[in-house]
Amino acid sequence: MASSEYNYDESGETWPFFVLAILSVILIPLSIKYIYRIRDSSNPVIENQKIKGAITEDATSIGVANADSIKHFKRKQKSDKIFNKTLVFLILGWLAVLYVGKYVTKDADTSVLFDPYAILDVSFSSTESEIKSHYRKLSLKYHPDKLPRDLTQEAKDKMEQEYIKLTSAYKALTDQTMRENYLRYGHPDGEQPTTHGIALPQFLVEGKYSSIVIVGYFLLIGVLLPYVVGKWWNNVKSHTRKGLRVETAAQFTRKLTDKDPGKVVTPHDILDWVLESQEIKKSFPNLSVGEIKNLVELHLNRDFSNTAVENDKVELVAKLPFLISGLVDIAVVFRVHDVILAAEDLKKCIVQAVPINGRYQELLQLPFVDRETVINQPIKKLGKLLTLSQDEAKKVLGIKDDAQVKRALEVASHIPTLRILEAEFKLPGEEVIPPQSSVHLSVKFLVKSPRIKSCPEIDDKRLKDEETLDYLKNPLIVNDQQPQLPFSYTPFFPISFRNGWDVMLINQKDNKLVEDSTVYSLENIDLSDLEISQESWKEGKDVVIGTFKIPLPQPTGAIGTHSYRVIMKNNAYFGADVDVPAYLEVEHAPIKAELSSVKKKLLDDSDESDSDSDISDPEEDSLAGALAALRGDVKNKSNKIQELNDDDSDNESVFTDINTDTEDEAD
Amino acid sequence: MEALINYDSKSKNLSISSELESELPHLKLEIDQLNTLTHEIIANGADVPPVPTPETFNKDISKMVRKLYEGGVQAFRLGKFEESVKQFNIAIEMITRRAKFDSFQGTIQELSLLLMSRADAYLKTKEYLKAYNDADLLLGMMMNTPENFLRRGVANYFLGNYEAARADYQRGLSFEEDHDRLNAELTICLDKILEENGDYL
Numbered sequence: 001m002a003s004s005e006y007n008y009d010e011s012g013e014t015w016p017f018f019v020l021a022i023l024s025v026i027l028i029p030l031s032i033k034y035i036y037r038i039r040d041s042s043n044p045v046i047e048n049q050k051i052k053g054a055i056t057e058d059a060t061s062i063g064v065a066n067a068d069s070i071k072h073f074k075r076k077q078k079s080d081k082i083f084n085k086t087l088v089f090l091i092l093g094w095l096a097v098l099y100v101g102k103y104v105t106k107d108a109d110t111s112v113l114f115d116p117y118a119i120l121d122v123s124f125s126s127t128e129s130e131i132k133s134h135y136r137k138l139s140l141k142y143h144p145d146k147l148p149r150d151l152t153q154e155a156k157d158k159m160e161q162e163y164i165k166l167t168s169a170y171k172a173l174t175d176q177t178m179r180e181n182y183l184r185y186g187h188p189d190g191e192q193p194t195t196h197g198i199a200l201p202q203f204l205v206e207g208k209y210s211s212i213v214i215v216g217y218f219l220l221i222g223v224l225l226p227y228v229v230g231k232w233w234n235n236v237k238s239h240t241r242k243g244l245r246v247e248t249a250a251q252f253t254r255k256l257t258d259k260d261p262g263k264v265v266t267p268h269d270i271l272d273w274v275l276e277s278q279e280i281k282k283s284f285p286n287l288s289v290g291e292i293k294n295l296v297e298l299h300l301n302r303d304f305s306n307t308a309v310e311n312d313k314v315e316l317v318a319k320l321p322f323l324i325s326g327l328v329d330i331a332v333v334f335r336v337h338d339v340i341l342a343a344e345d346l347k348k349c350i351v352q353a354v355p356i357n358g359r360y361q362e363l364l365q366l367p368f369v370d371r372e373t374v375i376n377q378p379i380k381k382l383g384k385l386l387t388l389s390q391d392e393a394k395k396v397l398g399i400k401d402d403a404q405v406k407r408a409l410e411v412a413s414h415i416p417t418l419r420i421l422e423a424e425f426k427l428p429g430e431e432v433i434p435p436q437s438s439v440h441l442s443v444k445f446l447v448k449s450p451r452i453k454s455c456p457e458i459d460d461k462r463l464k465d466e467e468t469l470d471y472l473k474n475p476l477i478v479n480d481q482q483p484q485l486p487f488s489y490t491p492f493f494p495i496s497f498r499n500g501w502d503v504m505l506i507n508q509k510d511n512k513l514v515e516d517s518t519v520y521s522l523e524n525i526d527l528s529d530l531e532i533s534q535e536s537w538k539e540g541k542d543v544v545i546g547t548f549k550i551p552l553p554q555p556t557g558a559i560g561t562h563s564y565r566v567i568m569k570n571n572a573y574f575g576a577d578v579d580v581p582a583y584l585e586v587e588h589a590p591i592k593a594e595l596s597s598v599k600k601k602l603l604d605d606s607d608e609s610d611s612d613s614d615i616s617d618p619e620e621d622s623l624a625g626a627l628a629a630l631r632g633d634v635k636n637k638s639n640k641i642q643e644l645n646d647d648d649s650d651n652e653s654v655f656t657d658i659n660t661d662t663e664d665e666a667d
Numbered sequence: 668m669e670a671l672i673n674y675d676s677k678s679k680n681l682s683i684s685s686e687l688e689s690e691l692p693h694l695k696l697e698i699d700q701l702n703t704l705t706h707e708i709i710a711n712g713a714d715v716p717p718v719p720t721p722e723t724f725n726k727d728i729s730k731m732v733r734k735l736y737e738g739g740v741q742a743f744r745l746g747k748f749e750e751s752v753k754q755f756n757i758a759i760e761m762i763t764r765r766a767k768f769d770s771f772q773g774t775i776q777e778l779s780l781l782l783m784s785r786a787d788a789y790l791k792t793k794e795y796l797k798a799y800n801d802a803d804l805l806l807g808m809m810m811n812t813p814e815n816f817l818r819r820g821v822a823n824y825f826l827g828n829y830e831a832a833r834a835d836y837q838r839g840l841s842f843e844e845d846h847d848r849l850n851a852e853l854t855i856c857l858d859k860i861l862e863e864n865g866d867y868l
Binding site: 258261262359380381382383384385386387450453454455508509511561563565579581583 | 693804807827830833834837838840841842844863864865866867868
């Protein structure tokens with residue numbers, strides 16, 4: 001009775017659906033990704049106009065000398081983003097979907113499926129009497145004897161078929177054996193022949209086209225699959241997860257391993273390291289390292305005299321920040337913040353096209369300035385510049401045109417600086433921080449335009465976070481609850497990017513990045529205070545308090561004060577960096593009165609541990625002592641020196657005393 | 668990378684060609700260091716250098732260094748800062764001439780004391796870059812005393828690196844919270860930063 005066979009999809013019922021399913025699995029995610037990518041490349045100027053406090057000048061409005069090259073580069077980037085292989089694939093794919101969906105699919109024949117409930121139009125939970133009544137009603141409609149006479153033969157046959165189905169459905173639900181059959185085989189007549197369909201039309205498999213299918217299979221499995229996997233693997237092998245070439249990453253790692261602790265790493269060193277990378281060599285095979293370095297120098301000095309190299313220069317400059325970020329990622333592992341700071345400074349010099357040396361970067365980053373004039377006058381800071389009258393500023397910046405000075409000062413007053421109100425470690429829901437708790441650093445700040453002076457008094461209550469349930473679960477959500485920063489003002493740099501701060505947490509004891517920490521990015525700040533007037537700033541009622549939180553990667557250590565240093569480097573503007581100390585005070589949690597016995601025990605414990613540490617204070621001569629000295633266990637060390645050189649300790653204090661005099665004279 | 672290293676059996680020196688020397692300064696430095704150590708061992712006569720203990724430490728040099736140090740301090744007290752720098756310079760030079768296998772524990776103590784004093788003398792003679800170098804070396808040797816941060820901070824301050832000076836003072840304070848000098852200097856420095864920025868509190 002049971003038989004099974006393979007059917008080819010002769011009538012084209014299944015394979016179009018199969019094709020549609022496969023296509024949609026590929027096309028839908030790809031399309032979404034593509035659309036997101038295009039949306040990302042929205043126009044920075046238009047974006048910035050929507051954000052209060054943003055700078056809306058760009059290369060074109062400033063009239064940068066190589067604006068054409070930059071535009072050319074941007075256009076190329078954009079068209080690369082829109083008109084690429086993905087687009088071709090998407091168009092072809094969706095056309096195929098349309099074609100298959102519209103012309104090839106047929107309504108599938110579901111006559112094979114047998115569902116007595118659907119046929120009788122009753123629900124699963126119907127009682128037998130309900131089924132009976134429905135059957136009666138429907139059989140009146142389909143019974144051969146009750147059919148109207150004027151029906152054609154064809155219609156009559158159809159009705160008859162319906163009636164047979166109706167009867168068997170009724171029986172399936174009422175008759176014992178048939179019900180058994182239905183439950184077991186899905187059909188009241190017992191087992192039905194099974195068919196397995198192959199979603200290929202028969203003409204492809206049998207007959208003259210069969211060879212094509214075989215070749216197709218061969219190409220798919222023998223060629224395409226190995227090729228795709230090989231290409232993917234090759235890419236994995238030759239690039240790191242961040243997209244840096246493996247050779248370059250290895251070279252950076254070597255540089256950091258071989259770093260001479262006695263030598264300071266400067267932005268110049270970083271530039272040399274970066275220019276030696278494979279990425280640069282492969283992109284500019286015709287240029288020597290010297291020539292490439294020269295191009296960077298031209299860029300940093302805003303020298304546009306040699307128009308022949310402009311396109312190369314723009315392309316080279318566009319690559320550098322990515323490579324520098326790659327170096328920073330590796331330096332994070334080594335926890336060397338001096339390298340990271342030098343790298344960040346270099347990155348900033350490149351995006352603003354200002355020289356690495358000298359102290360005038362803050363003024364040189366402004367539009368229309370005359371370099372020679374700026375570096376030959378004493379004012380270095382934006383804040384100082386904005387205290388001057390327009391005529392004085394004109395002289396300082398070396399700008400001839402009044403309208404241009406105004407625009408330059410406008411840009412200067414829209415460079416956001418952060419006025420830190422508080423940088424503290426917090427444990428949500430707790431007043432004190434006990435040992436072994438996981439805390440976060442909370443930085444509270446105001447956004448301050450360089451034109452604004454002084455600082456308002458802010459009530460402590462306003463610095464408290466609202467302790468919602470979500471906040472208690474994850475205090476870091478506060479970071480995402482503020483508006484995104486606008487695009488940076490970087491007219492000389494060909495790629496637009498969002499402004500932001502890179503934040504590092506440094507342990508003051510060993511002067512390294514906190515273990516397992518990384519460079520955190522601060523991307524969301526409300527900039528509306530950049531437009532505030534001096535009076536309402538001083539009043540402080542309407543100022544917006546920004547918050548940035550970073551988790552401390554390790555649980556808090558022993559009881560006592562641990563000191564950290566928070567460095568926030570702006571990724572585009574000079575004069576907007578922040579460097580503040582932060583102290584983590586670990587104490588015993590306060591103990592409630594009813595737990596006094598426990599409290600006593602705890603106190604005893606702490607006493608004990610204190611005396612323990614007294615005993616185990618490492619001796620200078622022992623290995624532990626040497627290690628402690630290396631760790632910077634200073635007190636101990638300095639005491640020892642003084643003990644060893646009894647009379648010298650006096651001289652020491654003499655020195656410091658005299659030193660004070662120096663200070664007083666100098667000031 | 669491959670480089671040819673020559674050995675001269677007469678002078679017992681290793682050397683590389685002068686082209687390589689300019690190309691690989693690191694290698695040159697290492698070879699020079701190796702040569703110095705080799706000569707020390709040969710001059711010593713024994714197969715292995717003596718164990719560096721406080722007992723085998725060359726006390727004669729210590730005495731001389733001490734004398735020079737005291738002379739420098741004397742000059743400093745009398746206000747002859749150039750003279751005291753000179754004395755400290757000679758003393759440091761003497762320390763660097765010590766046998767390389769001498770106990771480093773003793774050397775580093777002498778050296779750090781002299782570097783501290785010389786940094787102070789340089790601050791007095793207004794050679795801030797040199798003072799900075801000495802203080803930086805001390806901090807590089809992990810002599811993390813608040814005074815050393817004070818020295819580097821003051822040097823940074825007078826070199827115009829106000830932000831760096833502030834960072835130095837603050838790190839110094841993290842080792843001793845109530846250091847009066849550091850706190851005073853920090854206030855001066857913060858005021859200076861505000862003044863530079865045309866700001867006020």
